[in-house]
Amino acid sequence: MTGRTERESGAGRGAGSGLSTSIEIDDVEVQLNGRRVLHDVSVRLDQRRIAVIGANGSGKSTFARLLNGLVAPSRGRVVVHGIDVARDRRAVRDRVGFVFTHPDAQILMPTVVEDVSLSLRGLGLSRAAIAERVSAVLGEYGLSGHADAPAYSLSGGQKQLLALAAVLVREPQLVVADEPTTLLDLGNARRISDLLVDRLAAQTIIVTHDLDLARRCEIALLFDAGRLTAVDEPGAVVERYRRQQA
Amino acid sequence: MTGRTERESGAGRGAGSGLSTSIEIDDVEVQLNGRRVLHDVSVRLDQRRIAVIGANGSGKSTFARLLNGLVAPSRGRVVVHGIDVARDRRAVRDRVGFVFTHPDAQILMPTVVEDVSLSLRGLGLSRAAIAERVSAVLGEYGLSGHADAPAYSLSGGQKQLLALAAVLVREPQLVVADEPTTLLDLGNARRISDLLVDRLAAQTIIVTHDLDLARRCEIALLFDAGRLTAVDEPGAVVERYRRQQA
Amino acid sequence: MIALYVPGRSILHRLPAGVKLAAMVVLVLAVSLYPHDVVSAGAVLLTVVAGYAVAGLFPRVLVGQVWMARWIILFLAVSQVLFLTPTEALVNTVRVLAIVLLAALMTLTTRSADLLDVLVRALGPFRRLGVDPERVALTVSMTISMVPVVTDFARRVREAQHARGARLGLRFVVPLLVMSLRHADEVADALSARGID
Amino acid sequence: MVASDRFDTRDIARIAVFAAIIAALGLIGPIPVPGLVPITAQTLGVVLAGAVLGPKRGAAAVGVLLLLVFIGLPLLSGGHGGAGVFAGATGGYLIGWIAGAYVVGLIVHRGARRIVWWRVAVGGLVGGILAIYFFGIPVQSAVTGLSIPESLFTSLAFLPGDLIKVAVATVLTVTLWRAYPPAFALEDSPAPAVEPHPDREAASDRTD
Numbered sequence: 001m002t003g004r005t006e007r008e009s010g011a012g013r014g015a016g017s018g019l020s021t022s023i024e025i026d027d028v029e030v031q032l033n034g035r036r037v038l039h040d041v042s043v044r045l046d047q048r049r050i051a052v053i054g055a056n057g058s059g060k061s062t063f064a065r066l067l068n069g070l071v072a073p074s075r076g077r078v079v080v081h082g083i084d085v086a087r088d089r090r091a092v093r094d095r096v097g098f099v100f101t102h103p104d105a106q107i108l109m110p111t112v113v114e115d116v117s118l119s120l121r122g123l124g125l126s127r128a129a130i131a132e133r134v135s136a137v138l139g140e141y142g143l144s145g146h147a148d149a150p151a152y153s154l155s156g157g158q159k160q161l162l163a164l165a166a167v168l169v170r171e172p173q174l175v176v177a178d179e180p181t182t183l184l185d186l187g188n189a190r191r192i193s194d195l196l197v198d199r200l201a202a203q204t205i206i207v208t209h210d211l212d213l214a215r216r217c218e219i220a221l222l223f224d225a226g227r228l229t230a231v232d233e234p235g236a237v238v239e240r241y242r243r244q245q246a
Numbered sequence: 247m248t249g250r251t252e253r254e255s256g257a258g259r260g261a262g263s264g265l266s267t268s269i270e271i272d273d274v275e276v277q278l279n280g281r282r283v284l285h286d287v288s289v290r291l292d293q294r295r296i297a298v299i300g301a302n303g304s305g306k307s308t309f310a311r312l313l314n315g316l317v318a319p320s321r322g323r324v325v326v327h328g329i330d331v332a333r334d335r336r337a338v339r340d341r342v343g344f345v346f347t348h349p350d351a352q353i354l355m356p357t358v359v360e361d362v363s364l365s366l367r368g369l370g371l372s373r374a375a376i377a378e379r380v381s382a383v384l385g386e387y388g389l390s391g392h393a394d395a396p397a398y399s400l401s402g403g404q405k406q407l408l409a410l411a412a413v414l415v416r417e418p419q420l421v422v423a424d425e426p427t428t429l430l431d432l433g434n435a436r437r438i439s440d441l442l443v444d445r446l447a448a449q450t451i452i453v454t455h456d457l458d459l460a461r462r463c464e465i466a467l468l469f470d471a472g473r474l475t476a477v478d479e480p481g482a483v484v485e486r487y488r489r490q491q492a
Numbered sequence: 493m494i495a496l497y498v499p500g501r502s503i504l505h506r507l508p509a510g511v512k513l514a515a516m517v518v519l520v521l522a523v524s525l526y527p528h529d530v531v532s533a534g535a536v537l538l539t540v541v542a543g544y545a546v547a548g549l550f551p552r553v554l555v556g557q558v559w560m561a562r563w564i565i566l567f568l569a570v571s572q573v574l575f576l577t578p579t580e581a582l583v584n585t586v587r588v589l590a591i592v593l594l595a596a597l598m599t600l601t602t603r604s605a606d607l608l609d610v611l612v613r614a615l616g617p618f619r620r621l622g623v624d625p626e627r628v629a630l631t632v633s634m635t636i637s638m639v640p641v642v643t644d645f646a647r648r649v650r651e652a653q654h655a656r657g658a659r660l661g662l663r664f665v666v667p668l669l670v671m672s673l674r675h676a677d678e679v680a681d682a683l684s685a686r687g688i689d
Numbered sequence: 690m691v692a693s694d695r696f697d698t699r700d701i702a703r704i705a706v707f708a709a710i711i712a713a714l715g716l717i718g719p720i721p722v723p724g725l726v727p728i729t730a731q732t733l734g735v736v737l738a739g740a741v742l743g744p745k746r747g748a749a750a751v752g753v754l755l756l757l758v759f760i761g762l763p764l765l766s767g768g769h770g771g772a773g774v775f776a777g778a779t780g781g782y783l784i785g786w787i788a789g790a791y792v793v794g795l796i797v798h799r800g801a802r803r804i805v806w807w808r809v810a811v812g813g814l815v816g817g818i819l820a821i822y823f824f825g826i827p828v829q830s831a832v833t834g835l836s837i838p839e840s841l842f843t844s845l846a847f848l849p850g851d852l853i854k855v856a857v858a859t860v861l862t863v864t865l866w867r868a869y870p871p872a873f874a875l876e877d878s879p880a881p882a883v884e885p886h887p888d889r890e891a892a893s894d895r896t897d
């Protein structure tokens with residue numbers, strides 16, 4: 001797994017080089033229950049580590065959810081790694097992993113092993129192959145000791161690690177994380193941040209209120225009232241956000 | 247309301263002066279479902295602004311919940327402003343307000359007005375008096391425009407303001423807040439923090455992972471694996487926590 | 493959540509779940525339909541008790557089961573004594589008790605997961621009616637993981653209620669429903685994101 | 690679960706969460722009635738499942754709960770569970786729960802653009818009581834050897850409790866409609882629009 005990730009990330013490094021890690025958002029608008037929550041968003045992202053910041057309700061989560069088809073644009077086009085999200089949701093979901101804020105909401109099965117195995121359903125793998133990959137991933141995330149434990153008995157940090165493991169076991173090319181560290185303490189937050197920034201996938205998008213984490217990315221996007229108002233070097237974008245919120 | 251708050255806070259200022267803002271925790275142990283989650287906690291707190299920090303699962307929330315009787319000690323004594331929590335839970339609840347992390351969990355009624363009014367039930371106030379106090383508080387927190395809106399339609403920040411309003415309308419002497427800013431953006435977090443630190447009650451205890459907020463308090467408590475391991479000037483305690491989590 | 497299954501190595505434990513399920517259904521039907529007298533009803537009950545002994549569940553677990561069925565027995569006995577002769581009431585009550593204990597014996601000696609597997613496979617023929625056995629199994633497993641979550645929501649609502657000095661009574665179900673249904677929406681997103689739809 | 694149109698992930702999640710809610714309601718009871726089968730708060734959950742989720746999803750939620758009970762989880766009130774509970778005199782009522790939720794859902798949701806209290810009340814009476822008894826009483830009669838009228842008479846013991854539960858369910862449903870209309874996912878109309886808020890912190894129905 002690690003091998004693959006590294007190879008891929010190498011490929012994606014050169015800005016704009018490979019199609020493989022390019023996200024193109026073209027004049028997108030999103031309406032939810034008749035309300036416009038994203039307006040005229042256009043951006044092309046070739047960087048490997050991308051931060052998304054902005055006020056509560058500014059549209060960050062909606063933007064993140066566009067990227068794997070959890071939300072459909074009412075206008076415009078979203079192309080992720082060469083795949084049109086509206087056309088081929090299956091292919092996109094195979095390529096994009098999603099980590100949510102609340103670990104409880106993403107743990108779907110009673111035990112740790114079952115939960116990670118769920119991610120591998122429908123990929124046509126044999127039972128043995130599934131078991132092997134699951135146990136490898138649990139080992140990697142330090143969860144082997146809890147394999148058969150009921151998931152609800154894990155601590156907050158462990159739950160978020162489990163959520164990551166369940167996403168990563170599918171080896172996504174792009175990981176989108178929506179405030180994955182908000183409920184965690186310093187140590188757990190650092191552990192998850194390190195994984196997201198340094199290791200996991202060819203490309204990672206992190207929605208966060210943690211400005212230090214945003215600064216560790218290569219580029220940052222700022223949302224304000226449903227509009228994308230800045231795409232720039234993270235330091236500059238964070239400064240702008242701070243001024244806006246002052 | 248403001249008048250009263252200021253008078254009281256003046257009284258509580260001198261460290262250890264009035265009984266009115268002293269919290270005494272005496273050799274307390276807490277067991278939950280047969281597990282010991284707090285061990286041998288003893289501390290006396292006369293400061294007005296108190297921060298509580300520590301790792302996930304270290305016992306911070308349990309400590310906070312001790313202070314208004316949501317959790318009962320299995321050994322030892324908790325005395326808040328002269329009232330033994332185990333003996334007179336009613337009196338304690340009238341004196342202590344509690345703000346939870348997830349506003350969703352503490353918004354109990356369908357609309358904003360109804361939710362705030364709920365807090366004033368059973369105090370023997372007339373309908374008119376309740377309505378008046380509620381509308382005053384909503385005005386103070388900038389929620390007047392949403393008075394009859396269903397609470398679910400508020401933004402995250404507004405919900406947390408509503409939760410605060412519903413607690414503050416009872417004019418508690420002590421406000422305990424368990425990670426009240428975690429889900430908020432910079433602006434909303436600052437707004438809530440400012441209220442908690444500068445204005446609300448004679449005494450405030452803030453459980454938080456936000457170390458800047460902790461630094462704004464007069465004293466900080468550090469929990470580690472169910473033990474109170476430091477009670478000191480916030481800068482020093484934060485440093486210690488950082489080292490421990492490194 | 494503690495299942496009712498009692499681990500063991502008896503022959504009853506080791507029989508395949510499908511066999512036990514089929515046998516249980518057949519036996520329950522047979523015992524129900526047979527016109528019993530005091531002797532036959534008593535014999536059936538004794539046989540079932542022997543089954544508990546074979547499974548190593550005698551007497552503690554058996555007594556527990558009878559205790560659990562106490563309301564059913566009481567309800568039966570009271571309503572029957574009102575309308576039937578004492579003998580009829582006795583025969584009926586013993587027979588129902590035997591059936592309940594028989595069905596429970598299968599539960600006690602069969603892992604939930606094994607039973608679920610069998611039931612899911614048994615749903616196969618209903619595919620044409622639009623029943624998707626895999627999705628049924630998925631929903632069942634998700635429910636198991638949601639029970640503690642919802643119980644925790646209930647605790648949080650209760651705490652908020654106490655902390656605010658408010659008494660909601662049964663209305664506390666409303667905030668519980670709001671939290672739970674919002675949670676369901678988040679879970680739905682997580683399902684989709686994991687490629688299940 | 691026998692639905693011709695497939696449930697999507699949102700339906701599945703709601704079904705699971707409601708099954709869990711009915712299980713959680715089992716922790717409240719049972720309220721023992723001296724000399725009688727205890728009254729369970731879970732039928733309140735059955736009515737709510739139908740009223741909130743609608744006929745198919747509501748019935749599915751009850752079905753999932755019963756499946757869990759059957760395979761040995763102690764999710765009925767008082768920690769009851771296992772195949773045994775279906776074999777006793779009250780087994781028919783449990784099957785009736787599925788039909789009950791369906792009927793409540795039909796009456797409350799059919800062609801509805803909003804939730805109205807009397808529909809919930811009627812739904813509760815017809816689905817939450819009549820439909821459940823319709824399955825419960827014949828089974829009870831078959832198992833106990835009593836005639837149908839005699840069984841009917843004995844089950845009158847539940848009636849006061851069941852009537853109270855219908856009243857409670859009506860109040861809860863109407864309150865939920867005010868508190869969180871999207872809960873109902875009415876087919877014929879989107880939930881009443883929330884007025885957009887002027888400021889930056891615009892209305893949010895999902896904060897995270």
Ligand SMILES: Nc1ncnc2c1ncn2[C@@H]1O[C@H](COP(=O)(O)OP(=O)(O)OP(=O)(O)O)[C@@H](O)[C@H]1O
Nearest residue numbers: 156278279281283301302303304305306307308309
């Ligand atoms: N009801 C309970 N039953 C058993 N153990 C519990 C219960 N509630 C909490 N605990 C345990 O008590 C310990 C302390 O929990 P607590 O919620 O006080 O931690 P915390 O410091 O607030 O953590 P966090 O930063 O994640 O909120 C944890 O190990 C937790 O698993």
Ligand SMILES: Nc1ncnc2c1ncn2[C@@H]1O[C@H](COP(=O)(O)OP(=O)(O)OP(=O)(O)O)[C@@H](O)[C@H]1O
Nearest residue numbers: 032033037056057058059060061062892893894896
């Ligand atoms: N299902 C929905 N129906 C109507 N409006 C919605 C819906 N979901 C979100 N919104 C609105 O869309 C806007 C953007 O929401 P979004 O969740 O993307 O914000 P966010 O930037 O992630 O905020 P936060 O920092 O609080 O997570 C908000 O005003 C919200 O009220």
Ligand SMILES: O=C(O)CCCC[C@@H]1SC[C@@H]2NC(=O)N[C@@H]21
Nearest residue numbers: 727728729765766779782821847
């Ligand atoms: O085993 C159980 O826990 C439930 C058995 C069925 C109880 C029936 S449902 C209709 C009637 N109303 C009640 O409150 N109880 C019975």
Ligand SMILES: [Mg+2]
Nearest residue numbers: 060061896897
């Ligand atoms: Mg968000």
Ligand SMILES: [Mg+2]
Nearest residue numbers: 306307308424
């Ligand atoms: Mg906590």
